[in-house]
Amino acid sequence: MFIKMAEHVYEIVSNRSFLIKDDSDSRECDIRGVCLLGSGQLVIVDYNNRKVKLLNAEMQLTSTSTFKNHPHDVCMIANDTIAVTVAEWDNPGEIHLFKVTGDSFQALKVLPLDHYCNGISSINGQLIVRSNTALLLYSTEGELIKQLFVEENATEYGHTTEYSIDSSSDGQYIYMADFPNDQILTLDKDGNLLATYQDEKALEYIAGVCSAECGAVFVSETGAHSIMQIKKDGTQRLASLAKNNHGVYIPRALHFDNKTKRLFVGQLDDDILVLHLK
Secondary structure (H helix, E strand, O other), X not given: OOOOOOOOOOOEEEEEXXXXXXXXXXXXXXXXXXXXXXXXXXXXXXXXXXXXXXXXXXXXXXXEEEOOOOXXXXXXXXXXXXXXXXXXXXXXXXXXXXXXXXXXXXXXXEEEOOOOOOOEEEEOOEEEEEOOOEEEEEOOOOOEEEEEEEOOOOOOXXXXXXXXXXXXXXXXXXXXXXXXXXXXXXXXXXXXXXXXXXOOOOOOOEEEEEEOOOOOEEEEEOOOOEEEEEOOOOOOEEEEEEOHHHOOXXXXXXXXXXXXXXXXXXXXXXXXXXXXXX
Protein backbone atom coordinates (compact mmCIF):
# COMPACT_ATOMS: atom_id res chain seq x y z
CA MET A 1 0.00 0.00 0.00
CA PHE A 2 1.31 3.45 -0.96
CA ILE A 3 1.59 5.87 1.95
CA LYS A 4 1.84 9.55 1.07
CA MET A 5 4.47 11.33 3.15
CA ALA A 6 3.57 14.62 4.81
CA GLU A 7 5.34 17.66 3.41
CA HIS A 8 8.12 19.06 5.58
CA VAL A 9 7.25 22.35 7.22
CA TYR A 10 10.27 24.61 7.67
CA GLU A 11 11.15 26.71 10.70
CA ILE A 12 13.63 29.57 11.12
CA VAL A 13 16.92 28.83 12.89
CA SER A 14 18.41 32.31 12.50
CA ASN A 15 18.21 35.44 10.40
CA ARG A 16 20.83 37.91 9.26
CA SER A 17 20.96 40.93 6.95
CA PHE A 18 23.77 41.98 4.59
CA LEU A 19 24.37 45.41 3.04
CA ILE A 20 23.92 45.43 -0.74
CA LYS A 21 24.02 49.15 -1.47
CA ASP A 22 26.65 50.37 -3.92
CA ASP A 23 28.34 53.76 -3.48
CA SER A 24 26.90 54.94 -6.79
CA ASP A 25 23.30 53.98 -5.95
CA SER A 26 21.05 57.03 -6.00
CA ARG A 27 17.93 55.37 -4.57
CA GLU A 28 16.94 52.83 -1.96
CA CYS A 29 17.53 49.30 -3.23
CA ASP A 30 14.51 47.40 -4.54
CA ILE A 31 15.49 43.76 -5.06
CA ARG A 32 13.09 42.14 -7.53
CA GLY A 33 15.16 39.07 -8.44
CA VAL A 34 17.60 36.75 -6.64
CA CYS A 35 19.66 33.88 -8.04
CA LEU A 36 22.35 31.69 -6.43
CA LEU A 37 25.14 30.40 -8.68
CA GLY A 38 26.92 27.07 -8.42
CA SER A 39 29.98 28.94 -7.13
CA GLY A 40 28.05 30.17 -4.10
CA GLN A 41 27.90 33.73 -5.46
CA LEU A 42 24.58 35.53 -5.32
CA VAL A 43 23.12 37.61 -8.15
CA ILE A 44 20.47 40.19 -7.29
CA VAL A 45 18.43 42.54 -9.46
CA ASP A 46 18.04 46.09 -8.11
CA TYR A 47 15.07 47.62 -9.91
CA ASN A 48 15.34 51.12 -8.45
CA ASN A 49 19.03 51.58 -9.30
CA ARG A 50 18.78 49.74 -12.65
CA LYS A 51 21.54 47.30 -11.76
CA VAL A 52 22.37 43.65 -11.49
CA LYS A 53 24.69 43.06 -8.54
CA LEU A 54 27.08 40.25 -7.64
CA LEU A 55 27.79 39.16 -4.07
CA ASN A 56 30.49 36.70 -3.08
CA ALA A 57 29.95 33.71 -0.79
CA GLU A 58 30.48 36.02 2.22
CA MET A 59 27.63 38.25 0.98
CA GLN A 60 29.98 41.11 0.06
CA LEU A 61 29.23 43.21 -3.02
CA THR A 62 31.92 42.60 -5.65
CA SER A 63 30.52 43.82 -8.97
CA THR A 64 27.61 45.59 -10.65
CA SER A 65 26.33 46.14 -14.17
CA THR A 66 23.99 49.03 -15.02
CA PHE A 67 21.13 49.05 -17.51
CA LYS A 68 19.49 51.89 -19.43
CA ASN A 69 16.04 50.54 -18.52
CA HIS A 70 14.74 48.79 -15.41
CA PRO A 71 15.78 45.18 -14.77
CA HIS A 72 13.04 42.98 -13.35
CA ASP A 73 14.17 39.44 -12.63
CA VAL A 74 17.04 36.97 -13.00
CA CYS A 75 17.49 33.22 -13.37
CA MET A 76 20.44 30.86 -13.81
CA ILE A 77 20.90 29.13 -17.17
CA ALA A 78 24.14 27.31 -16.29
CA ASN A 79 26.41 27.29 -13.23
CA ASP A 80 27.99 30.60 -14.26
CA THR A 81 25.49 32.03 -16.77
CA ILE A 82 22.41 34.12 -15.98
CA ALA A 83 19.50 35.72 -17.82
CA VAL A 84 18.06 39.11 -16.77
CA THR A 85 14.78 40.60 -18.02
CA VAL A 86 14.93 44.34 -18.77
CA ALA A 87 11.98 46.48 -19.85
CA GLU A 88 9.96 49.65 -19.42
CA TRP A 89 6.19 49.38 -19.09
CA ASP A 90 4.24 48.86 -22.33
CA ASN A 91 7.42 48.63 -24.43
CA PRO A 92 9.21 45.61 -25.89
CA GLY A 93 11.74 44.20 -23.47
CA GLU A 94 15.03 42.33 -23.65
CA ILE A 95 16.73 39.35 -22.04
CA HIS A 96 20.36 40.10 -21.17
CA LEU A 97 22.70 37.13 -20.84
CA PHE A 98 25.79 37.37 -18.62
CA LYS A 99 28.59 35.05 -17.65
CA VAL A 100 30.08 35.44 -14.19
CA THR A 101 33.85 35.27 -14.44
CA GLY A 102 35.63 35.52 -11.12
CA ASP A 103 34.11 38.48 -9.28
CA SER A 104 32.65 40.29 -12.28
CA PHE A 105 29.99 40.14 -15.00
CA GLN A 106 30.79 39.47 -18.64
CA ALA A 107 28.02 40.52 -21.03
CA LEU A 108 27.33 37.78 -23.57
CA LYS A 109 24.36 38.84 -25.70
CA VAL A 110 21.01 40.62 -25.68
CA LEU A 111 17.88 38.81 -26.84
CA PRO A 112 15.28 41.34 -28.09
CA LEU A 113 11.61 40.56 -27.51
CA ASP A 114 8.50 41.89 -29.24
CA HIS A 115 6.61 42.26 -25.96
CA TYR A 116 7.03 43.61 -22.44
CA CYS A 117 8.73 41.24 -19.98
CA ASN A 118 9.24 40.93 -16.24
CA GLY A 119 9.45 37.54 -14.47
CA ILE A 120 11.81 34.84 -15.74
CA SER A 121 12.69 31.27 -14.76
CA SER A 122 14.53 28.35 -16.35
CA ILE A 123 12.91 24.98 -16.91
CA ASN A 124 14.36 21.93 -18.66
CA GLY A 125 17.03 24.03 -20.39
CA GLN A 126 14.57 26.64 -21.63
CA LEU A 127 13.33 30.03 -20.41
CA ILE A 128 9.88 30.88 -19.10
CA VAL A 129 9.22 34.60 -19.58
CA ARG A 130 6.25 36.53 -18.25
CA SER A 131 4.85 39.31 -20.41
CA ASN A 132 2.15 41.74 -19.33
CA THR A 133 -0.59 39.17 -20.00
CA ALA A 134 0.97 35.77 -20.75
CA LEU A 135 3.59 33.18 -19.92
CA LEU A 136 5.89 32.32 -22.83
CA LEU A 137 8.49 29.61 -23.42
CA TYR A 138 11.76 30.63 -25.14
CA SER A 139 14.99 28.91 -26.07
CA THR A 140 18.19 30.35 -24.60
CA GLU A 141 18.86 31.74 -28.09
CA GLY A 142 15.73 33.89 -27.92
CA GLU A 143 13.50 31.76 -30.14
CA LEU A 144 9.84 31.71 -29.13
CA ILE A 145 8.82 28.09 -28.69
CA LYS A 146 5.22 28.50 -27.59
CA GLN A 147 2.76 30.37 -25.41
CA LEU A 148 2.23 28.48 -22.18
CA PHE A 149 -0.53 30.39 -20.44
CA VAL A 150 -2.73 33.47 -20.88
CA GLU A 151 -3.62 35.48 -17.78
CA GLU A 152 -7.24 36.38 -18.42
CA ASN A 153 -7.55 38.53 -15.28
CA ALA A 154 -4.32 40.46 -15.83
CA THR A 155 -4.41 44.19 -15.11
CA GLU A 156 -2.00 46.96 -15.95
CA TYR A 157 -1.53 47.78 -12.29
CA GLY A 158 -0.55 44.26 -11.40
CA HIS A 159 2.03 43.93 -14.11
CA THR A 160 3.85 47.15 -13.38
CA THR A 161 4.71 45.75 -9.96
CA GLU A 162 5.39 42.17 -8.80
CA TYR A 163 5.27 39.22 -11.15
CA SER A 164 7.54 36.48 -9.79
CA ILE A 165 7.59 33.01 -11.34
CA ASP A 166 9.52 29.85 -10.50
CA SER A 167 9.62 26.23 -11.62
CA SER A 168 10.08 23.13 -9.51
CA SER A 169 13.46 21.38 -9.60
CA ASP A 170 11.92 18.37 -11.38
CA GLY A 171 10.48 20.64 -14.08
CA GLN A 172 6.91 19.47 -13.46
CA TYR A 173 5.41 22.60 -11.88
CA ILE A 174 5.40 26.31 -12.60
CA TYR A 175 4.42 28.75 -9.85
CA MET A 176 3.18 32.30 -10.52
CA ALA A 177 2.70 35.12 -8.03
CA ASP A 178 -0.42 37.07 -9.03
CA PHE A 179 -0.01 40.43 -7.29
CA PRO A 180 -3.23 42.26 -8.25
CA ASN A 181 -5.47 39.29 -7.47
CA ASP A 182 -3.60 38.14 -4.33
CA GLN A 183 -3.23 34.55 -5.42
CA ILE A 184 -0.74 31.87 -6.41
CA LEU A 185 -1.25 29.97 -9.66
CA THR A 186 0.23 26.50 -10.12
CA LEU A 187 0.67 25.19 -13.67
CA ASP A 188 2.10 22.01 -15.11
CA LYS A 189 5.12 22.16 -17.44
CA ASP A 190 2.82 22.53 -20.44
CA GLY A 191 1.04 25.56 -19.00
CA ASN A 192 -2.17 23.88 -17.86
CA LEU A 193 -3.64 25.45 -14.73
CA LEU A 194 -3.62 22.93 -11.88
CA ALA A 195 -4.49 25.03 -8.85
CA THR A 196 -5.29 28.54 -7.67
CA TYR A 197 -4.66 29.43 -4.05
CA GLN A 198 -6.43 32.51 -2.76
CA ASP A 199 -7.37 33.52 0.76
CA GLU A 200 -8.93 36.97 1.03
CA LYS A 201 -8.44 37.05 4.81
CA ALA A 202 -4.78 36.03 4.72
CA LEU A 203 -3.02 37.05 1.52
CA GLU A 204 -1.78 40.62 1.22
CA TYR A 205 -0.09 41.57 -2.06
CA ILE A 206 1.66 38.40 -3.22
CA ALA A 207 5.02 39.27 -4.77
CA GLY A 208 7.66 36.53 -4.68
CA VAL A 209 7.58 32.76 -5.04
CA CYS A 210 10.28 30.07 -5.06
CA SER A 211 10.47 26.31 -4.64
CA ALA A 212 12.89 23.85 -3.02
CA GLU A 213 14.08 20.46 -4.26
CA CYS A 214 12.00 18.74 -1.57
CA GLY A 215 8.88 20.36 -3.02
CA ALA A 216 8.44 23.15 -0.48
CA VAL A 217 7.06 26.37 -1.95
CA PHE A 218 7.70 29.75 -0.32
CA VAL A 219 5.61 32.86 -0.99
CA SER A 220 6.17 36.47 0.08
CA GLU A 221 3.44 38.94 1.01
CA THR A 222 4.58 42.55 0.69
CA GLY A 223 1.55 44.02 2.45
CA ALA A 224 1.85 41.76 5.49
CA HIS A 225 5.68 41.89 5.59
CA SER A 226 5.68 38.11 5.78
CA ILE A 227 6.68 34.85 4.11
CA MET A 228 4.62 31.68 4.11
CA GLN A 229 5.00 28.09 2.94
CA ILE A 230 2.33 26.47 0.77
CA LYS A 231 1.83 22.90 -0.41
CA LYS A 232 3.72 21.65 -3.47
CA ASP A 233 0.48 21.30 -5.39
CA GLY A 234 -0.36 24.95 -4.65
CA THR A 235 -3.67 24.23 -2.97
CA GLN A 236 -3.23 25.53 0.57
CA ARG A 237 -1.04 27.26 3.13
CA LEU A 238 1.10 25.05 5.34
CA ALA A 239 2.61 27.62 7.68
CA SER A 240 3.56 31.24 8.27
CA LEU A 241 7.35 31.13 8.11
CA ALA A 242 8.67 34.64 8.76
CA LYS A 243 7.31 38.03 9.73
CA ASN A 244 8.48 41.56 10.43
CA ASN A 245 10.15 40.55 13.68
CA HIS A 246 12.49 38.30 11.63
CA GLY A 247 13.57 41.26 9.51
CA VAL A 248 10.99 40.89 6.75
CA TYR A 249 10.00 44.25 5.21
CA ILE A 250 8.19 44.51 1.86
CA PRO A 251 9.63 41.22 0.57
CA ARG A 252 9.85 41.17 -3.23
CA ALA A 253 11.93 38.18 -4.31
CA LEU A 254 12.82 34.78 -2.87
CA HIS A 255 15.45 32.13 -3.59
CA PHE A 256 16.12 28.93 -1.66
CA ASP A 257 19.56 27.28 -1.39
CA ASN A 258 18.93 23.55 -1.09
CA LYS A 259 22.45 22.74 0.15
CA THR A 260 22.59 25.13 3.09
CA LYS A 261 18.84 25.53 3.63
CA ARG A 262 19.08 29.30 3.38
CA LEU A 263 16.20 31.41 2.09
CA PHE A 264 17.36 34.67 0.46
CA VAL A 265 14.82 37.47 0.68
CA GLY A 266 15.10 40.48 -1.62
CA GLN A 267 13.23 43.50 -0.25
CA LEU A 268 12.64 47.22 -0.61
CA ASP A 269 15.71 47.78 1.52
CA ASP A 270 19.46 48.37 1.31
CA ASP A 271 20.05 44.98 2.95
CA ILE A 272 19.29 41.47 1.76
CA LEU A 273 17.78 39.16 4.36
CA VAL A 274 19.08 35.60 4.77
CA LEU A 275 16.97 33.13 6.74
CA HIS A 276 18.55 29.85 7.88
CA LEU A 277 15.87 27.15 7.99
CA LYS A 278 15.48 23.63 9.30
